[in-house]
Amino acid sequence: MKIIEVKNISKKFEDKIVLDNISFTIEEGDIFGLIGPNGAGKSTLINIMTGLLDPNNGNISIGGFDIKKESLKAKEFLGLVPQELALMETISAYDNLEFFGSLYGLKGKALKEKIGYALDITGLSEKRKDKVKKFSGGMKRRLNLAAAIMHEPKILILDEPTVGIDPQSRNHIFQFIKSINREKNTTILYTSHYMEEVEYLCNNIFIMDEGKEIAYGDKKTVKSMISDNNKVNLRADNINGDLINSIELLDSIINCEVYHDEIKLLVKGDSFKLEPLLKILEKNNSVIKSINVDEPNLEEVFLSLTGKNLRD
């Protein structure tokens, strides 16, 4: 089921086009990555998707409901974790969650259970009684996540949740996303300008720059937009001229380079097979020490499609 449909969204601020005809869909249960450098338009798009901002053109449906026309029903599906924190510093983590839970009408046993789950899944159970002002930036981010899931939204939108936080909290956030997606089938929309995070977490990806679509599809498809070729790195003993000549004669080999005991191959991704390569090595009495296959990473995809680095 398509849980989010974004259709032909455009937005101008005065004369500046910030979103230019953006369309994509997200399936229920997906972890979907929205990637782009600072100023690409990600936050503006999220504000439109959550009904905080009106587009100049296009429409958005959330759980089958139009975010403008059936706003209340659409919003029931949504949990938003914005970049800014919305926490009360002078009270404990538990009391913060009690407050947010009661805003959603939770009380008694149900409220306690939800708080327990939210603290547990964000790794904050032991800090439940500590005042928020004692928390590190990363712990505050995690508490912000906990607050956003008090009403168990079917969709969780995270706007750059790992900017400026420590590696431990970053790992907690990754584990949180994977757990809530697996345990509750929560659909995740994850925005970031860190390609490696999106590469690790997401199944489907929308890459944008200056308000425009750069690439969209499942991770493999997006990667194959720049290249169908893979890199195979092989370490073996007894590397000699005959061996290299035989490898170069294989149909799927585009390029072959040798560094000491390492052979670096660029191969055609769709036709490369390991077996003929292994047979050649065996015939040459070469023992393989290691072998790995690399796809191009998303950073390389962005660079290749826009000519820019993501972190400019």
Ligand SMILES: Nc1ncnc2c1ncn2[C@@H]1O[C@H](COP(=O)(O)OP(=O)(O)OP(=O)(O)O)[C@@H](O)[C@H]1O
């Ligand atoms: N209220 C506004 N009025 C005028 N321009 C705006 C407004 N909000 C955003 N912009 C501009 O729209 C563009 C997109 O901003 P947006 O915050 O959506 O990008 P982003 O991809 O989320 O970047 P970041 O990661 O820095 O938040 C930027 O050029 C920004 O300056």
